Amino acid sequence: MDALSKLKKRSAEINDLNSIMALLQWDQEVLMPSRAAENRAEQFATLSGIIHKKEVSTTTGKLLQEAEGHSDEGSAIDQGLVRVMRRSYDQNTKLPEEFVRESAKLTSQALQTWVAARQQSDFSLFEPVLQKLVTMALQKAEYLGYAGEPYDALLDLHEEGLTTATVDTMFADLRQPLIAMVNRAREHHRPRLVVTPPFALAAQKDFADQVLLKIGFDFERGRQDKSAHPFTTSLGHHDRRVTNRYKPESVEYIFSALHEGGHALYEQGIAEEIARTHLDTGVSLGIHESQSRLWENIIGRSKPFWENFYPELQKAFPEQLEPMPVADFVAAINVVQPGLIRVEADEVTYNLHVLIRFEIERDLFRGSLKVHDLPGIWNQKYKDYLGVDVDSDANGVLQDIHWSHGSFGYFPTYSIGNLAAAQIWAAYCRHDPDFTTTLRSGNLQKIRQWLTERIYRHGSVYPPDVLLKKVTGEGLNSSYFKAYLQDKYR
Amino acid sequence: MDALSKLKKRSAEINDLNSIMALLQWDQEVLMPSRAAENRAEQFATLSGIIHKKEVSTTTGKLLQEAEGHSDEGSAIDQGLVRVMRRSYDQNTKLPEEFVRESAKLTSQALQTWVAARQQSDFSLFEPVLQKLVTMALQKAEYLGYAGEPYDALLDLHEEGLTTATVDTMFADLRQPLIAMVNRAREHHRPRLVVTPPFALAAQKDFADQVLLKIGFDFERGRQDKSAHPFTTSLGHHDRRVTNRYKPESVEYIFSALHEGGHALYEQGIAEEIARTHLDTGVSLGIHESQSRLWENIIGRSKPFWENFYPELQKAFPEQLEPMPVADFVAAINVVQPGLIRVEADEVTYNLHVLIRFEIERDLFRGSLKVHDLPGIWNQKYKDYLGVDVDSDANGVLQDIHWSHGSFGYFPTYSIGNLAAAQIWAAYCRHDPDFTTTLRSGNLQKIRQWLTERIYRHGSVYPPDVLLKKVTGEGLNSSYFKAYLQDKYR
Numbered sequence A, B: 001m002d003a004l005s006k007l008k009k010r011s012a013e014i015n016d017l018n019s020i021m022a023l024l025q026w027d028q029e030v031l032m033p034s035r036a037a038e039n040r041a042e043q044f045a046t047l048s049g050i051i052h053k054k055e056v057s058t059t060t061g062k063l064l065q066e067a068e069g070h071s072d073e074g075s076a077i078d079q080g081l082v083r084v085m086r087r088s089y090d091q092n093t094k095l096p097e098e099f100v101r102e103s104a105k106l107t108s109q110a111l112q113t114w115v116a117a118r119q120q121s122d123f124s125l126f127e128p129v130l131q132k133l134v135t136m137a138l139q140k141a142e143y144l145g146y147a148g149e150p151y152d153a154l155l156d157l158h159e160e161g162l163t164t165a166t167v168d169t170m171f172a173d174l175r176q177p178l179i180a181m182v183n184r185a186r187e188h189h190r191p192r193l194v195v196t197p198p199f200a201l202a203a204q205k206d207f208a209d210q211v212l213l214k215i216g217f218d219f220e221r222g223r224q225d226k227s228a229h230p231f232t233t234s235l236g237h238h239d240r241r242v243t244n245r246y247k248p249e250s251v252e253y254i255f256s257a258l259h260e261g262g263h264a265l266y267e268q269g270i271a272e273e274i275a276r277t278h279l280d281t282g283v284s285l286g287i288h289e290s291q292s293r294l295w296e297n298i299i300g301r302s303k304p305f306w307e308n309f310y311p312e313l314q315k316a317f318p319e320q321l322e323p324m325p326v327a328d329f330v331a332a333i334n335v336v337q338p339g340l341i342r343v344e345a346d347e348v349t350y351n352l353h354v355l356i357r358f359e360i361e362r363d364l365f366r367g368s369l370k371v372h373d374l375p376g377i378w379n380q381k382y383k384d385y386l387g388v389d390v391d392s393d394a395n396g397v398l399q400d401i402h403w404s405h406g407s408f409g410y411f412p413t414y415s416i417g418n419l420a421a422a423q424i425w426a427a428y429c430r431h432d433p434d435f436t437t438t439l440r441s442g443n444l445q446k447i448r449q450w451l452t453e454r455i456y457r458h459g460s461v462y463p464p465d466v467l468l469k470k471v472t473g474e475g476l477n478s479s480y481f482k483a484y485l486q487d488k489y490r
Helices: A003-030 A034-056 A059-069 A076-093 A098-120 A123-144 A150-158 A165-173 A174-188 A200-216 A252-268 A286-299 A303-316 A328-333 A349-368 A371-386 A412-431 A433-441 A444-454 A462-472 A477-490 B003-030 B034-056 B060-070 B074-094 B099-120 B123-144 B152-160 B164-172 B174-185 B201-215 B250-268 B285-299 B301-316 B328-331 B347-366 B371-386 B412-431 B437-442 B444-452 B464-472 B479-489
Strands: A225-227 A230-234 A240-244 B222-226 B230-235 B240-244
Touching: A003 A034, A003 A059, A003 A076, A003 B003, A003 B034, A034 A059, A034 A076, A059 A076, A076 A150, A098 A123, A098 A328, A123 A150, A123 A349, A123 A371, A123 B123, A150 A165, A150 A349, A150 A412, A165 A412, A174 A349, A174 A371, A174 A477, A200 A225, A200 A240, A200 A303, A200 A444, A225 A412, A230 A252, A230 B464, A240 A252, A252 A286, A252 A444, A286 A412, A286 A444, A286 A462, A303 A328, A303 A433, A303 A444, A328 B099, A349 A371, A349 A412, A412 A444, A412 A462, A412 A477, A412 B285, A433 A444, A462 B174, B003 B060, B003 B074, B003 B230, B003 B240, B034 B060, B034 B074, B034 B201, B099 B123, B123 B152, B123 B347, B123 B371, B152 B164, B152 B347, B152 B412, B164 B328, B164 B347, B174 B347, B201 B222, B201 B240, B201 B250, B201 B301, B201 B412, B201 B479, B222 B250, B230 B250, B240 B250, B240 B285, B250 B285, B250 B444, B285 B412, B301 B328, B301 B437, B347 B371, B347 B412, B347 B479, B412 B444, B412 B464, B412 B479, B437 B444
Parallel strands: A225 A240, B222 B240
Antiparallel strands: A230 A240, B230 B240
């Protein structure tokens, strides 16, 4: 066997084990009995130790070197596999074991501290450990290496090739137009959807499955279950699962189904050819999010989509929705309303939440902002950008779990997702100028097939920026998102 | 670290990985999307390869040797761990790799052939591959070694220390009395339970949970779900799950809940002290089955148990059961009726089904019976022992899947379970002469605690025959089972 064949064999094994890890996680979130948490943690530790050893073995290193010597000759898939395995190998080997151990200890401490600080809504309790987390992340950046500034290394961890400069450019064009739109929305405030009587939970679950069927989710190759927080996971090439949650007074589960369903369509659309390899997953967080946002927002909150689908929703909940015309429903699910909490934000304000986190992280890692000053800066930016007064640290600087995980450079991928979604949708609309008719006819298969052909089937074969250029003809460009919002909310 | 501590660490890892295997299996039976079967098979193969390597590594062998040198000094737990790990090591290392590979190939073929032969109800289709399976099992016995005859090695695989001679003795006392009871039952035939209208499935599921609660199953440390065939599995010390199935016209699920619940009480009762080791499971198939049968039959089909519990069942299904007095219900769930199918058999006839299989296997491996003659012998024995005419190979010699797995020597553990259950119950009744009052009061905790103290908490610390002696004061003795049946059906 040559080096590449050996790498493929190794990739298959690691892929199997990662799928098993995903099952352990899925079961923990969906079904596991309450007292089994410690057993499960031990199982995670044992299995992830085995995976880590396989990832960093000197054999893998040698095989990679050998394969890279011949990589020009290989197919796109072979080149992709070597690229992705190299990336994973480097990320796993550049950090000294001692550093990884210390980091794990610190983040486990940090998580508990953050939970307590958030409960008491007191940032000062979290401040010392956050300081350590920032120092640790800076050290991590040094180990991983970067071309421009340390924050680049952290961005690249979450989105291959992403730099601070790119994110700066992305937001430069967006900041003012978004703020202007928020101000306009505040002047023309509309109420959010309120329905009586409450929706029956069993009927919500049934309809959530209908939503997935509508967009083409394959239930022979996946499931939808209930969990505290919706997520999508891959337990194998033919086993991509989503979860959802249900509240009696809300239609949020419909958009969760569309969001997680978008992630799952991406995973279900990956070519069989690259099953059981490192390539058998969406290429990056940003591109993945572009697909969840495309189905959730661009398609799933559009009027023509609901002109087709609304009668089915009304049939499922006649008491609540038969009195409500489709136009009112669509207006209600598109209300813009500045608020404090990112995860509850609408399409317009969402990216401002991300922008605030990005600016803060960037300045923290440049050293121009001190951890101690975070709450003040946070509250100021919320006032400046969203026009809201932060009432507490819990609803402010302490709201997100990410930092307590030692995770910095993650948030921008959310905005990349929103922007790439609009850019990809614009490319689709050039291909299908009659897209409104397509949506109104409910023929979503046409859209899914185009996305599968251009994006899904490739899995991680091409780096995210290369893929985006192949699909849209250019690199990330925020003008499409701006135009999409302006068109929608004018 | 000394050898024993190192063995414990290894045992913990293997235990974690086996629990993960159990989750893969559980998910496959309960939830997995249909098209994921091939992915799951790959995951099984990868993970079981890793477990196998850990089990057979030369390090494990050396550590075992070293620990065995000092094993007289250790606690009962330490001695038990070395004994069980040695057994697993030997079973895994005595078979040459080439033989294991060939066996796997043959059984995978055999399974398909058995399915086809059973569908066409034609033993001759299965005969050639069954001949090969028998040859393979004989070869296996030679690799594993035995004191008496080759079949001993196969029995020992399923029940530590079990020999052909022991099983012969066990059945010698039972054969005639059982046949006599069957004949009497045929003369006093009563109909099986028939209810109208059918039971609602959702209400059955709820009541199945009530049954588990009644006997003390801990839902914080386990679950009950639906699957095609009921089973019990361990996904960790605090995660023991059972499954059940539901049919609108049947109360069978109640006895499945009691049966699997009995297995699960055993597993849930194991001491925390031996969590995450090779000892953290019931010691043998026979002892395990003794607990499922004790709860299912001896307790769960007894009149005093239902005098306490029947009102709750009636409350759950008033339309069907309010008109039926408890005595009629108890009579209906204890009907004795000779039939062709083992898995549908009652307490009296069940062991005759096992006896037939035992005699056939024993004679096959002694060479005094040819594979070709199996259907004739099978049908003759069913006529002689159970008085029934076998109408087809599908309902006769082809009914069980076990042989197609290459599994011989398994069936006797079912009867050991029945006999040990009666023997253990007799010991309990000496401890609690007022046991009828205990059952009638619904205070099953008293029984469960006694069993936990004597049996459950020890897991696999003591070999099955040693454990049975500790609990009952003697080795396996069929007179208790005989007396139990005679008392019940006189």
